[in-house]
Amino acid sequence: MQDQIQEGSHVFIFLDAKRNWIRKVVAGEEFHSNRGIIKFDDLIGRPYGIKIESHSGIIFQIHRPSPTDIQIAMGRNTQIVYPKDTGTILIEAAIGAGARVVESGTGSGALTGILARAVGPSGHVYTYEIREDMYNGAKKNLEKYGLIENITMHNQDILEGIKEDNLDAVVLDLATPWEITDEAHRVLRPSRYIASYSPTIEQTMKTCKALGEGGKWGMIKTLEILEREIMVRENKTRPTTWMVAHTGYITFARTMYVDG
Numbered sequence: 001m002q003d004q005i006q007e008g009s010h011v012f013i014f015l016d017a018k019r020n021w022i023r024k025v026v027a028g029e030e031f032h033s034n035r036g037i038i039k040f041d042d043l044i045g046r047p048y049g050i051k052i053e054s055h056s057g058i059i060f061q062i063h064r065p066s067p068t069d070i071q072i073a074m075g076r077n078t079q080i081v082y083p084k085d086t087g088t089i090l091i092e093a094a095i096g097a098g099a100r101v102v103e104s105g106t107g108s109g110a111l112t113g114i115l116a117r118a119v120g121p122s123g124h125v126y127t128y129e130i131r132e133d134m135y136n137g138a139k140k141n142l143e144k145y146g147l148i149e150n151i152t153m154h155n156q157d158i159l160e161g162i163k164e165d166n167l168d169a170v171v172l173d174l175a176t177p178w179e180i181t182d183e184a185h186r187v188l189r190p191s192r193y194i195a196s197y198s199p200t201i202e203q204t205m206k207t208c209k210a211l212g213e214g215g216k217w218g219m220i221k222t223l224e225i226l227e228r229e230i231m232v233r234e235n236k237t238r239p240t241t242w243m244v245a246h247t248g249y250i251t252f253a254r255t256m257y258v259d260g
Helices: 067-074 083-092 110-119 132-144 177-187 201-211
Strands: 010-014 020-024 030-033 036-039 050-053 059-063 100-104 124-128 151-154 167-172 188-198 217-223 249-255
Touching: 020 030, 020 067, 067 083, 067 110, 083 110, 083 188, 083 249, 100 110, 100 177, 110 124, 110 132, 132 151, 167 177, 177 188, 177 201, 188 201, 201 217, 201 249
Parallel strands: 100 124, 100 167, 124 151, 167 188
Antiparallel strands: 010 020, 010 059, 030 036, 050 059, 188 249, 217 249
16 A cells, blocks of 8 residues: 555545545646645655645645545435444454455445455455446446445346355345345355344334244344544533434344255
């Protein structure tokens, strides 16, 4: 990984929590905001983590985009699985280097990119998206950030069947995940994971009911992850006024071996 900003690199331009941007560095071009202009030529060859002054005298920080930065940037026009939930999915479903993962739906591609980073070059992500406009938008996002290499995209309803097998995890963000539990069991290896993300408790209850039938799934549990930032200030440290509370319920289960 390059420690210096190169032609074609993506940079995270940070002013504050609400004003930040990810941009591709192109020689001879400029970044424009209402707080000034930054010439990309002034960034090329310099290390990430620098401060740079815009033409109007405002100081910006220039960082390497983190997976979370990219995930949020992808989802600015669509709903995404939040980073707090994404991290839990990766850990609870044991998604790491070399894993083979099916995901549906692709949405903006934000979670798809995180999964691709987690499985690395020795793993693979297969993602299903029924809507053609979302499929095309996600493909554009993933190609933009160089995350497409270990991803196979299907513009298809996953309820029609999963093409892959011998999988380590199936990650679902669907309106009716309970309709795919048997198919997920068919394509997963023994004692591997399903993770289902649903915004409502009614969807979650139906999913848990489906997972509990037939003896195909074990260790079924549902989590809700809450996140509260703390403003640390001398003599006035306190939680922020707003927090990222309910975003979704995440249900996990592991495949049981069914003889015959």
